[in-house]
Amino acid sequence: MTEAEEQAEIIRFLADPDTYGVGSVDRIDTHVNHVFLAGDRVYKMKRAVRFPFLDFSTLAARKAACEAEVALNRRTAPALYEGVVAVTRRTGGRLVFDGDGEPVEWVVVMRRFDQDTLFDRLAGRGGLDEPLMRGLADRIAAFHQEAERRPDQGGDKGVRFVVESNMETLEGPAAGPLDEEKVARLGSTWRDSLDRLAPLLERRRESGFVRRCHGDLHLRNICLIDGRPTLFDCIEFSERIACIDVFYDLAFLLMDLEHRNLRALAGTVLNRYLAMTADFEALAALPLFLSLRAGVRAMISAMEGEEQSDDALCGEARAYLDAALFYLEPRQTRLVAVGGLSGTGKSTVAAALAPHMGARPAAAVLRSDVIRKRHFGRAPEDALPKDAYTQEASAAIYEQLMGYAAAAIAAGHDVIVDAVFARPGEREAIAAVAAAADVPFLGLWLEASEETLVARVGARRNDASDADASVVRRQQEYDLGTLDWRRIDTGGSLPDTVAAAKAAIDSD
The missing domain is CATH 3.40.50.300 (P-loop containing nucleotide triphosphate hydrolases)
Structure with a gap:
């Protein structure tokens, strides 16, 4: 049985309500996961895929990724991440959880939560307010303070990797819906900004501001658990993406809020974070960090829009590209x-x-x-x-x-x-x-x-x-x-x- 055939069989097992003794199972597919919502639990299976930024092509790699996902996300959401279980095959061929047979797949098990408490949904219905966002900023500041320092990552070299990898995709697979001149101008502006900021980025790396962060800190990866803002679904598969300057981590949330026309709440988060950290020198890098986050979103939306022939996604990609350029426009400080x-x-x-x-x-x-x-x-x-x-x-x-x-x-x-x-x-x-x-x-x-x-x-x-x-x-x-x-x-x-x-x- 090939890897693809075996994964297809396991997907059928995980999608079967009888596996859990429930009436129905909801399934969500992403580029890297198959997610199954059954009863009061969530089961996440890694897809057997290989991309430039991750490799889940072997069972051992998927097991390691599952274990890393649980360990890293327990830093911020211990109540959500219950553990890793094996899918095993009995002698007769039947699949079960944690049986006596050899593991054929590994699955992350999470506590299920109310999807209406996701911050992107709260934002969509006007459910985010200043007290809630101050609490979120407090949580992020505390998380960054506690996160492992990683001076071996980030800095000028780390940000340059982000710039060049983004440009490679924006000029290649994501180029279809995007204006070629704007993409070229963005690349030039990114590189000029990076050259100017390189000493600051290196100083921050050496001073401990590069840490094992969340890496994917947008509104869809934040929810309310017991009424408290909770960060989940951090990057587990790439140290280059997750071990970053803390302000680059924060910038994703700020950009996401502003993209949703919630600029005042983005300001609330920024200023509460500054109140808790006094990290004012990082403001010099914030325009570049915001621009990079918008550029990443432009890249993803463009590729998905092309793949799905979705005009709305292509339009969103162009809006993100415009935002990436806008963030780096010169402004008079006052x-x-x-x-x-x-x-x-x-x-x-x-x-x-x-x-x-x-x-x-x-x-x-x-x-x-x-x-x-x-x-x-x-x-x-x-x-x-x-x-x-x-x-x-x-x-x-x-x-x-x-x-x-x-x-x-x-x-x-x-x-x-x-x-x-x-x-x-x-x-x-x-x-x-x-x-x-x-x-x-x-x-x-x-x-x-x-x-x-x-x-x-x-x-x-x-x-x-x-x-x-x-x-x-x-x-x-x-x-x-x-x-x-x-x-x-x-x-x-x-x-x-x-x-x-x-x-x-x-x-x-």
Whole structure:
């Protein structure tokens, strides 16, 4: 019996409801797996295939891949991945799970979950929101922090492999639906960007930012398990694809969100990740990483569209190609400071402005409250004691704030700094950061009545700010000095406030 014939027999076995004692079995086929959904379990069988990026052509290779899939995915989804079972043949020829006979195939067994909790489906019906995406960013940041360091992979050489392998396919098997001139321009721009970023990529590799990541971190590979964002189905078959810069791993999710017209949520993920990691130098590589992720999607959609004669997929491939070029267009970097007393809506306005600026998917938002929590080793929503708010502590926080802003600006990314900025010296210092980098600066000063401010801080829940009504009243006594920032009254509706702030940026 040939490998193909034996796999066909095993597929019939796995597709048979009697194998599991259930009424029906759903089957999903991909390029590398046959997936069978039976009862409350999922059974994944590797196809006996060989591609340039993987080799499942032997039983031993498929067993190793199954074991790697379970081990690697248990890092993020231990409740989903139950183990690997053998399909064995009895003396009479009958197939069974884990019998006494020799294994003829190996299968990954997973706990079945509600497919409606997949993040791509949630996105399709408007089910993703800021709290959920902040939780997802926290999970990704923690996963990256814990992941195995792999300085033997990635860096300039690793990214160059991605560029050249993508171009080989875009100019070859995927070329059909794509504009030849655009593909050539993309390849040239990728290579120019890589030459410029090579020292940074190497420095990051040597500093531990190349890790055994997920490798395929888009919305379809994220779900809710017990109400928590859960990453699953990571790349198990290629270290070159999975052992990458952590920001390249994150970039797939950011690009996927923006492609679905969810730019604000992409900004939420980016800024929460930055809040947890302070990895601001990586922003310099983000345009290239986003472009590469879009290029990979263009390649896959083009090949599938050609194979299936699907005009919609071919159109999507062209849209991804345009996005890959768009991410690498030069942009003017700028710095915006949003100041005001507690309760004026600084953080709300900053978050709304972030996706309105040129940087993709959004400007980096540096919130003093969050930086203070990180400085004291606390999560953003954890309360701090009063001694964390002394004049000396606040001076240290503002110094960090200026340093982070300078780093993000140096990386070529737009920055919004969210802090009180009550002292003239603090306002002068943030303006000086922009001047030193020779980028445009705009200061926005938000204000509202004391009654409004007290009501707002009293209504806060699960927020990074520890300010209460007593802080608001004490701030009314501040001597603000001369205010030459653009003043915005935030006492009205939120849409009016955000519109005024956007208008100030657009007119600057």
